Amino acid sequence: MSTRLATGGRLLSKNRAIEFTFDGKRFKGFQGDTLASALLANDQMLVGRSFKYHRPRGIVASGPEEPNALVNMGEGATFEPNQRATTTELFDGLKARSQNTWPNLEFDVGAINSKLARFLPAGFYYKMFIHPRPLWKHVYEPFIRQSAGLGQAPKDRDTDTYEHLYAFYDVVVVGGGVAGLQAAQAAAASGARVLVMEQTEHWGGRAPVDGGIVNGATVDKLVDDLVESLTNLNNVTLRLRMMGAGVYDHGYLLGYERLRDHDPQIGGPRHRLWRIRAGQIITATGAIERPLSFAGNDIPGVMLASAVRDFIANWSVSVGDRVVVVTNNDDAYLTALWL
Amino acid sequence: MLMLTCPYSGVTGEETEFTCGGEAHLKRFGPGSSDEDFHDYLFSRENAKGVHFERWRHSYGSGKWFIVARNTVTLEVYGSYPAQTTEPPQWIKDKISAKVPGWSWREFS
Numbered sequence: 001m002s003t004r005l006a007t008g009g010r011l012l013s014k015n016r017a018i019e020f021t022f023d024g025k026r027f028k029g030f031q032g033d034t035l036a037s038a039l040l041a042n043d044q045m046l047v048g049r050s051f052k053y054h055r056p057r058g059i060v061a062s063g064p065e066e067p068n069a070l071v072n073m074g075e076g077a078t079f080e081p082n083q084r085a086t087t088t089e090l091f092d093g094l095k096a097r098s099q100n101t102w103p104n105l106e107f108d109v110g111a112i113n114s115k116l117a118r119f120l121p122a123g124f125y126y127k128m129f130i131h132p133r134p135l136w137k138h139v140y141e142p143f144i145r146q147s148a149g150l151g152q153a154p155k156d157r158d159t160d161t162y163e164h165l166y167a168f169y170d171v172v173v174v175g176g177g178v179a180g181l182q183a184a185q186a187a188a189a190s191g192a193r194v195l196v197m198e199q200t201e202h203w204g205g206r207a208p209v210d211g212g213i214v215n216g217a218t219v220d221k222l223v224d225d226l227v228e229s230l231t232n233l234n235n236v237t238l239r240l241r242m243m244g245a246g247v248y249d250h251g252y253l254l255g256y257e258r259l260r261d262h263d264p265q266i267g268g269p270r271h272r273l274w275r276i277r278a279g280q281i282i283t284a285t286g287a288i289e290r291p292l293s294f295a296g297n298d299i300p301g302v303m304l305a306s307a308v309r310d311f312i313a314n315w316s317v318s319v320g321d322r323v324v325v326v327t328n329n330d331d332a333y334l335t336a337l338w339l
Numbered sequence: 340m341l342m343l344t345c346p347y348s349g350v351t352g353e354e355t356e357f358t359c360g361g362e363a364h365l366k367r368f369g370p371g372s373s374d375e376d377f378h379d380y381l382f383s384r385e386n387a388k389g390v391h392f393e394r395w396r397h398s399y400g401s402g403k404w405f406i407v408a409r410n411t412v413t414l415e416v417y418g419s420y421p422a423q424t425t426e427p428p429q430w431i432k433d434k435i436s437a438k439v440p441g442w443s444w445r446e447f448s
Contacts, residue, residue: 249340249341250341250342250416277353
């Protein structure tokens with residue numbers, strides 16, 4: 001039973017409520033939610049089915065490392081499959097549908113595959129669909145095409161525009177956490193032209209959630225101060241919602257900026273590809289948590305410990321009343337404290 | 340993406356301005372040479388892992404051919420010199436030796 005808590009929510013604007021639909025059902029969320037946090041706030045843990053055996057899948061992480069919560073987003077010209085619910089910022093009128101299920105998410109006919117697992121070993125298709133030969137074109141192939149993949153292919157033409165540009169900087173910092181912001185400040189102080197790119201819509205990375213005291217104040221304050229001082233410098237470019245898409249040789253890197261995925265009402269291009277030549281590239285991209293392996297680690301409700309505290313701290317969502325924390329290092333105690 | 344410098348125009352540009360022309364310092368054997376020499380000229384290449392010499396042409400610039408010394412593993416470019424030589428100039432050999440002591444490529448080192 002995941003619910004919204006009464007207080008908290010660092011990234012939420014609780015005075016701005018948003019309506020969205022998931023699988024045809026209408027839900028409410030807040031400005032600042034991701035689709036995943038809003039679904040959890042509405043006690044919707046089940047978000048999809050696995051590829052082959054159609055096992056139920058729930059939200060696992062809180063960031064781009066999410067493997068399960070892939071949804072079909074939008075309709076018609078804006079339809080796009082395989083969007084991660086954890087990186088999709090909620091906007092009014094968002095429509096999402098779960099993938100790889102028929103007729104619906106709770107009761108999926110494809111789940112019969114897991115009962116037939118005996119007859120579907122790895123590579124079964126090398127032997128199974130060969131005879132009788134005439135059946136391939138009109139029986140086997142359509143069936144395979146229909147059941148393959150997770151999302152659906154868009155049928156309408158994409159009406160959005162996309163652009164690319166070339167950019168040149170002395171120092172490019174990939175990652176807007178504390179390390180990246182401090183590196184940018186040091187580089188800017190030496191007079192270099194600096195670009196800082198952060199793929200989420202907020203600065204500071206994990207630090208404001210994981211806490212810590214710097215110079216007698218919480219890390220939030222340090223992050224805010226850094227951002228403010230960097231914004232005021234005219235040799236520093238700060239970009240949110242911009243991902244470092246690849247770092248190549250001789251200082252070449254690609255940045256991918258998503259301009260209006262969070263608010264389709266904004267005009268202009270949807271995404272922008274930056275082709276950047278940098279004198280120096282600093283990747284301050286942080287770390288993500290590795291999941292533990294154990295029997296049943298794919299059941300909906302099994303989540304990363306850092307994700308659990310992210311949902312509590314950032315979006316005031318409690319993922320459950322009774323939570324079991326399993327750990328092999330110190331990090332999970334932070335989650336236990338948050339709970 | 341490599342950054343190369345044309346030694347004639349002095350222009351440093353991304354590799355998309357240039358066209359690669361294969362391995363450098365090949366001895367050309369034409370009609371009248373032995374089969375083995377001709378075969379080697381056409382097909383045998385060093386394919387070095389490490390220090391490598393390559394012909395490049397500044398196709399979107401001066402249009403001239405030059406030779407680039409680079410490292411195929413670290414993607415470092417040591418320098419470029421005009422193609423009108425049969426041997427890399429000493430300054431580039433020294434530069435490579437400073438980075439990769441004891442290197443050798445074909446008969447040069």
